[in-house]
Amino acid sequence: NAGVMQNPRHLVRRRGQEARLRCSPMKGHSHVYWYRQLPEEGLKFMVYLQKENIIDESGMPKERFSAEFPKEGPSILRIQQVVRGDSAAYFCASSPSNRGPLHNSPLHFGNGTRLTVT
């Protein structure tokens, strides 16, 4: 019973390139959440998605960042034209459709993708 799978674990990009981070939720989970973590800082909410729908993107920067969770395949967090300030650990979490934070239930996290922008 695989948990939340994120890949790649480490990603190095030069300034101006694109970064694509992938997240496969736990089996049976249809809700995905993306968080960003900077050193010495807490996890910052970015976006919450259900299959084919973005439900809450209030934590996502307005430019260069986008997320999707297609009907088939993993959720993708895409960062265009990366800058050094994008260097961080990006975590994905999932929950079942009826058991998320709205229902007082915990999130199941992957082990993150560490993005380094050189």
Place this chain on the structure above:
Amino acid sequence: SQKIEQNSEALNIQEGKTATLTCNYTNYSPAYLQWYRQDPGRGPVFLLLIRENEKEKRKERLKVTFDTTLKQSLFHITASQPADSATYLCALGAGGNKLVFGAGTILRVKS
């Protein structure tokens, strides 16, 4: 402004003692509060959840309290072990399906 504050300094304790970590929040009215453990290079792992109408919750050597008047949660690990060394994060529901996290407290248990 809304804030979640945890001890910024690492907590160093001796094996066998009780570790107590604090989580304070401002301008939130959470229906519940959660605690997670995070090891270096790994994602957070859920430990305990306590609802606003619960004063205390226990699970094995872990105990959580929730005081909505003080706007504070305390997380205790009794009979601490070196394997308990990690970063501990508190999180609360901020409306909808958004979980908001504190910056975490590093716990180091020395043998």
